[in-house]
Amino acid sequence: MTTFYGSLQHNYEPKREDNDICTVPFLEATKDSIIGLLDVIGPTAFAIVKSDVSGNIQKLYLKYESDKERFITLGAMLDEEKEANKSWAKNSATDALLWLNRGLGFICSFIRNVLDTTSADKILESCMTRAYESSLKEFHGWMAQKLTSLTFKALPYREGFISSLSNGAPEEQFLDELRAYHQLLELHVQTIDKLFIDRDLDLKHC
Incomplete structure (x- = not known):
């Protein structure tokens, strides 16, 4: 059986020697895996x-x-937008990448929580809430936080989550593929953070 992660047409690539990220493979992997997951x-x-x-x-x-x-x-x-003093201009690529990476960090934390979940904690709402509080929450206003909290209540139980993504494959196979995916996603989140830090671009910018 082929799981959701085993059937992805595009996945995140291994780390480059120059610590940068190729644009198109990154965007294709994000579109396939993150949008597909949601x-x-x-x-x-x-x-x-x-x-x-x-x-x-x-x-x-x-x-x-x-x-x-x-x-x-x-x-x-x-680099191009920083040199042109347009890093934080409306609809800039810098701003888009910052918010996209915050979203990826949120999903990355959620997946880690799912992988770390014990048999006594099977409600995905708690996994998602902890991920949100450690990533996106500080950048959202009160209303957005409340709406997000309500959204999490619609999440399935861990068993249903795994069933919907494993496509009938054994749970251990799915979890192994999820761990491999998580490692690559986490690497990309960290690498993008470093791209900002190395250029003195504020990771807390709103």
């Missing part, structure tokens, strides 16, 4: 989150399309 666990409940992620992916695609040779990596986009 569709499975709650297409209606997570419609706003999906729209936000999709919008930031589109902004980065548009930046890439404006000069494919120059913007072959995410670092090149950040």
